[in-house]
Amino acid sequence: MIGGNESCIAGPVPMSYLTCLTYILGEWTGVDHIEDYLSYAVYLLWVLFPLAVVFLLPGVLVILFYTSVLLLHIYKRKNEIKEAYFNDVWDGARQMLATLWDGHGRIWHGYEIHGFENIPEGPGLIVFYHGATPADYIYFTARLLIQKKRFCHVVADHFVFRLPG
Numbered sequence: 001m002i003g004g005n006e007s008c009i010a011g012p013v014p015m016s017y018l019t020c021l022t023y024i025l026g027e028w029t030g031v032d033h034i035e036d037y038l039s040y041a042v043y044l045l046w047v048l049f050p051l052a053v054v055f056l057l058p059g060v061l062v063i064l065f066y067t068s069v070l071l072l073h074i075y076k077r078k079n080e081i082k083e084a085y086f087n088d089v090w091d092g093a094r095q096m097l098a099t100l101w102d103g104h105g106r107i108w109h110g111y112e113i114h115g116f117e118n119i120p121e122g123p124g125l126i127v128f129y130h131g132a133t134p135a136d137y138i139y140f141t142a143r144l145l146i147q148k149k150r151f152c153h154v155v156a157d158h159f160v161f162r163l164p165g
Helices: 016-028 032-080 093-110 137-146
Strands: none
Touching: 016 032, 032 093, 093 137
């Protein structure tokens, strides 16, 4: 066993860092051929990684939803006095969240809108499919608010209003 003052490199046979680490781990746990167990653990990680990604990405969206609500709550508490004197106190919060979501859509998903110039200046109806999470609706309204300074009102199924938050 390697003592406290000895090194893997300074020993009688120089070792790589990973070989030294597996040697120390094997000595510490008392398991023979720990390399086989570690290679099996790496294989399991490789096999289960897509499953982890499937649950990780929606989790990130839910965390961003709740972060947005928290930011709006903080903004409201910070600007309670200004609300009595200004009509559009929420414009700063809307622009901040629109920029946050637009950046997330561009970076994470490569979100783009084709035909944005075809949206009429007056009222219009936009029909789209949003799947399990309404992330693309949020990306669309963020881009609409940033570029055209307009709001988009939504008609949604009852399921959307049953989500917590």
